[in-house]
Amino acid sequence: MTGAEVAAAPAEPKIGPGQVEFVDKGDGHFAVRGDLTFRTAGIALAESKELFADHSILEIDLSEVKRTDSAGLALLLEWVNWAKNYVREIRFRNVPDEIFSIAQISEVDDLLSKGERWTGVI
Numbered sequence: 001m002t003g004a005e006v007a008a009a010p011a012e013p014k015i016g017p018g019q020v021e022f023v024d025k026g027d028g029h030f031a032v033r034g035d036l037t038f039r040t041a042g043i044a045l046a047e048s049k050e051l052f053a054d055h056s057i058l059e060i061d062l063s064e065v066k067r068t069d070s071a072g073l074a075l076l077l078e079w080v081n082w083a084k085n086y087v088r089e090i091r092f093r094n095v096p097d098e099i100f101s102i103a104q105i106s107e108v109d110d111l112l113s114k115g116e117r118w119t120g121v122i
Helices: 003-008 041-052 070-085 097-105 109-117
Strands: 020-026 029-036 057-068 089-093
Touching: 020 041, 029 041, 029 070, 041 070, 057 070, 057 097, 070 089, 070 097, 070 109, 089 109, 097 109
Parallel strands: 029 057, 057 089
Antiparallel strands: 020 029
């Protein structure tokens, strides 16, 4: 690539503090970017309802989550509950250490993988 081609390549938008976004990777695979905090969890839940609705199997990659707190854990547990109620399967990849630590302290870490079994699909 020449310098002009590099400059013309579209830059991935930056997510600022206190923001969250979903990246649809296709076939029920989504990446979450930004913060999963008290400020953004409600926004993420509302947006996810529409994004997730047409998929029976979901994979959520959390590797690009920058900041999180107990609201992030609550959001993941809400998604697991949604999966149960709508007979969907949901898997989390790259769960941030903060969420996993809060889940362990709260003794709900086993619930994070519970959504993988609702449909019986492996």
